[in-house]
Amino acid sequence: MTRSRTAAALAGLAVAAVALSGCVAKADAAGRSQNLSVTSTDQECTVSGASATSGTIDFAVKNTGSQTTEFYLLAHDGLRIVGEVENIAPGASRTLTVTAQPGSYYTVCKPGMVGDGVGRTAFEVTGGKVEAAGSDAARQKAAVDQYASFVKNQVEQLVPAVAAFTAAYAAGDDAKARDLFAKTRIPYERIEPIAESLGDLDPKIDYREVDADAEGLPWTGFHRIEKDLWVPAKSALNSDAQTPAWQDWKPSTTAERQKYAAGLAANVKTLNDYVHSAKFTAALEAAGVAGLSNGAISLLDEVAKNKITGEEDWWSHTDLWDFAANVDGSKMAFSLVEDLAASKGSEGKALVARIDKAYRALEAKLATYGNASSGYVSYTKLTTDDKRQLTDLLNALAEPLSQLTSTVAA
Numbered sequence: 001m002t003r004s005r006t007a008a009a010l011a012g013l014a015v016a017a018v019a020l021s022g023c024v025a026k027a028d029a030a031g032r033s034q035n036l037s038v039t040s041t042d043q044e045c046t047v048s049g050a051s052a053t054s055g056t057i058d059f060a061v062k063n064t065g066s067q068t069t070e071f072y073l074l075a076h077d078g079l080r081i082v083g084e085v086e087n088i089a090p091g092a093s094r095t096l097t098v099t100a101q102p103g104s105y106y107t108v109c110k111p112g113m114v115g116d117g118v119g120r121t122a123f124e125v126t127g128g129k130v131e132a133a134g135s136d137a138a139r140q141k142a143a144v145d146q147y148a149s150f151v152k153n154q155v156e157q158l159v160p161a162v163a164a165f166t167a168a169y170a171a172g173d174d175a176k177a178r179d180l181f182a183k184t185r186i187p188y189e190r191i192e193p194i195a196e197s198l199g200d201l202d203p204k205i206d207y208r209e210v211d212a213d214a215e216g217l218p219w220t221g222f223h224r225i226e227k228d229l230w231v232p233a234k235s236a237l238n239s240d241a242q243t244p245a246w247q248d249w250k251p252s253t254t255a256e257r258q259k260y261a262a263g264l265a266a267n268v269k270t271l272n273d274y275v276h277s278a279k280f281t282a283a284l285e286a287a288g289v290a291g292l293s294n295g296a297i298s299l300l301d302e303v304a305k306n307k308i309t310g311e312e313d314w315w316s317h318t319d320l321w322d323f324a325a326n327v328d329g330s331k332m333a334f335s336l337v338e339d340l341a342a343s344k345g346s347e348g349k350a351l352v353a354r355i356d357k358a359y360r361a362l363e364a365k366l367a368t369y370g371n372a373s374s375g376y377v378s379y380t381k382l383t384t385d386d387k388r389q390l391t392d393l394l395n396a397l398a399e400p401l402s403q404l405t406s407t408v409a410a
Contacts, residue, residue, distance in 0.1 A: 033055075033056040033057070033058050033097070034052045034053065034055070034056065034057045034058065035058045035060065036048045036049050036052065036057065036058065036059050036060070037059075037060050037061075037062070038059050038060065038061040038062065038071055038107070038109070039062050039064055040061060040062065040063045040064065040065055040069045040071060040088065040109040040111065040119075041064050041065040041111070042065040042066055042067060042111050042118075043065075043111075043118055043119075044109075044118060044119045045071070045107060045108055045109030045117070045118055045119025045120075045121070046119065047059070047107050047121060047123065050121065050122065050123060050124065051123065051124040051125070051126065052100065052123075052124075052125055052126075053125065053126055053127040054100055054101055054102045054125050054126065054127035054128060054129065054130050055099060055100070055127070055130050056097060056098070056099050057097070057098055057099075057100055057125075058095055058096070058097050059071060059073070059085075059095065059096040059097075059098075059107075060093065060095050061085055061088055061093060061094050061095065061096065061109075062092075062093045063088045063089065063090055063091065063092055063093070064090075064091075065090060065111050066090055067090065067111040067112045067113075068087060068088060068089050068090065068111075068112070068113060069088045069109050069110060069111045069112070069113065070084060070085065070086040070087070070088065070109065070110040070113050070117075071084065071085050071088070071094075071096060071107070071108075071109050071110075072084045072106075072107070072108050072109075072110065072117065072153070073096065073098055073100070073105055073106075073107055073123070074105060074106040074107075074108060074120075075103070075105060075106075076103060076104040076105065076106075078106055078120075079150070079190075079328065079332065080146075080150070080332060080335065081146055081149045081150050081153060082098055082100065082105060082146075083096050083097075083098035084096065084149050084153075086113065086152075087113075099130055100125045100130075101125065101129055101130055102125050102126055102127055102128065102129065103124075103125055104122065104123075104124055104125075105122075105123040105124070105125060106120050106121065106122060106123060107119075107120070107121050107123050108120040108121070110156065113156060114156045114157075114159050114160050115156065115157060115159075115160045116157055136340065136343075139339070139340065140288065140289045140340065141285075143289055143292065143336045143337060143340070144284050144285060144287075144288065144289065144292070146336065147284060147292055147333075147336060148275075148280070148281060148284055150191075150332065151191050151194055151275050151280075152275050152276060154187040154188075154190050154191045155187065155191065155194075155268075155271055155272045155275050156272070157187045158184075158187040158188055158268055158271075158272070159268055159269065159272050161180070161183070161184040161187065162184055162264060162265055162268045163265060164180060164184075165177060165180040165181065165184040166225075166260075166261035166262070166264055166265050167261070168180060169225055169228070169229065169257060169260075169261050170257050170258045170261040170262075172254070172257070174228075174229055177225075177229055178229050178230070178316070181222075181225075181226060181229065181316055181318060182313070182316065182318035182321035182322075182375075182376075183321070183372075185222060185318075185321065185322060185325070186321060186325045186372060187325075188205070188206065188222075188268075188325075189321075189322045189325030189326050189329070190325050190326075190328050190329040190332070191329065192206070192299070192302065192326070192329070193295055193298055193299070194271070194274075194275065194280075195271055197283070198270075198271070198274060200217070201267060201270060201271060203215065203217050203221075204220050204221055204263070204267045205220075205221045205222065205264065205267050205268065205271070206221055206222055206223065207219065207220075207221060207223065208223050208239055208311070208312070208314065209223065209224075209227070209238055209239070209249075210238060210239050210240045210243075220260055220263050220264070220267075221260075221263075221264055221267070222264065223313075223314075223315075224260055225260055225261070225264065226313065226314075226315050226316050227245075227249070227315050228251055228252050228257065228260075229315070229316070230315035230316050231251060232245035232315060233245075238314070239311045239314040289336075289337050289340060289408050289409075290405050290408060290409045292333050292336050292337055293333065293334070293337050293341075293404040293405040293408050293409075294405050295329075295330075295333045296329075296330045296331070296333030296334045296337075296401060296404065297330075297398075297401055297402060297404065297405070299326045299327075299329045299330035299333070300326070300327070300330045300394065300397060300398055300401060301398075302326050303323055303326045303327060303330075303394060304391070304394050304395075304398065307319050307320075307322055307323040307326060308323070308387060308390060308391055308394065310379045310380075310382075313379070317378040317379040317380050318376070318378075318379070319379040320366070320369055320370065320376035320377065320379055321372065321375075321376055323366065324366050324371075324372060324376070325372075327359075327362060327363065327366065330401075331359050331363075334355055334356075334359065334401070334404065337404065337408045338352045338355070338356070340408045341404060341407045341408050344407055344408075344410055347407075348407050351400055351403055351404070351407055354400040355397065355400045355401055355404065358393070358396050358397035358400065358401075359397060361393055361396070361397075362390075362393040362394065362396075362397055365389060365390060365393055366390075369381075369382075
C-alpha cells in the first residue's frame with residue numbers, strides 16, 4: 001500500500017504499559033526489594049520462584065549457556081515487556097529490577113537474542129497496587145525505553161521467522177511457505193512504521209505490486225513472494241481491480257525465487273541492525289510520547305485504508321492476520337501512554353475509558369473470526385455486513401483515539 005514515511009510514523013507500534021510496571025532504579029522503587037535468581041541455559045530459563053508481592057523485584061540472571069542471552073518479564077498478554085536485561089554473555093550475570101503491579105506475567109530467556117525465547121513460565125504478582133514513582137518526564141522516558149524493547153523483541157522474532165519462510169519458498173516447498181506466510185508477517189505488522197521511517201526499506205519488504213508500479217520501484221518482498229505462492233487465475237485482476245493479474249508477470253524461476261528470498265532476509269536483517277542501533281534510540285527519544293500516541297493512530301489508519309478493503313494480502317486473503325497485528329500494535333501504543341493521559345484530570349480519564357472500551361469491542365469482533373494461534377478465516381469469507389461492522393468499530397475507536405496525542409502532550 002502507499003504509505004507516508006514521515007518522522008511521526010516512526011513510533012507506530014507499542015508495547016509495555018507503564019500502568020503495569022516499569023524498570024526503575026532501586027532507590028526509586030517503592031517498598032522492600034524481593035530477590036529472585038534466574039539461570040539461563042541454551043534450552044531453559046529457570047526462575048527461583050513463581051510468584052512475588054507487588055513492589056520492587058530483583059531478578060539476578062546468570063547465563064550458564066553457550067550463547068549471549070536476554071531475560072524478559074512479560075505482561076499477561078505475552079507481548080508487553082515489563083522489563084528486560086540483554087547482552088548477558090556466557091558466564092556473566094546481570095540484574096533486572098522492576099516495580100511490578102499485581103497481575104499475571106511470564107518470564108522467558110532468549111539465548112542467541114533471536115526467536116521466541118525458551119522456558120516461558122507463568123509468574124504471579126499478588127498484593128496491592130503500587131503508586132508509580134517519578135516525575136512525568138521520568139515516566140515518559142520509561143515509556144519510550146519500553147517501546148524500544150518491544151520493537152527489538154518483535155524484530156528478533158521476525159528474523160528467524162523470515163529465515164524459515166524464505167527457505168521453504170526458495171526450496172519450492174510451497175505448502176510449507178503458504179502455511180508460514182501470515183504467521184511470519186505478524187511481528188512486522190506490529191512494528192510496521194519503523195520500517196516505513198527508513199526510506200525505501202518498507203517498499204522493499206512490504207509493497208504491493210500496484211504501489212511498486214506507481215512509484216517505479218522493483219517489486220520485491222512479502223507480496224512478490226505471495227503472488228508466487230497463490231498463483232492467480234488467468235481471469236484474476238490485480239488489486240487495482242482493473243489490471244489483469246497476469247499482465248507483464250509470470251511465476252518466478254528457481255533462481256528468481258532464491259533472489260527474492262535472499263533479498264527479503266537481507267532487508268529484515270537491515271531492520272534488525274537498525275533497531276539495535278544508537279540511531280534508533282535517538283529517533284525514539286526525539287519522537288517522545290507524542291510520537292507513540294501518533295503511532296497508535298497511524299496503525300489504526302493503516303487498518304482502515306488497506307486491511308478493511310482486503311487489498312493488503314490480495315492473493316492469500318490472509319488480511320485478518322495483518323488486521324489483528326496492526327490493532328495489537330495500536331493498542332500497545334495506547335497502553336504505553338494511557339497512564340499519562342489519565343493523569344490529565346477527569347477529561348483524560350474519560351478519554352482513556354472510551355478508548356479502552358472501543359479497543360475491547362473491536363478485539364471481541366476480531367475474535368469471532370479466529371486468532372493468531374489457530375488462524376483466521378479467509379478474508380473472502382467475510383460478508384459485506386461483516387466488513388461494515390468492522391468499519392463501524394474502527395470508526396468508533398478512531399474518533400476518541402484522535403484526541404490522544406493532544407491529551408498526553410498537554
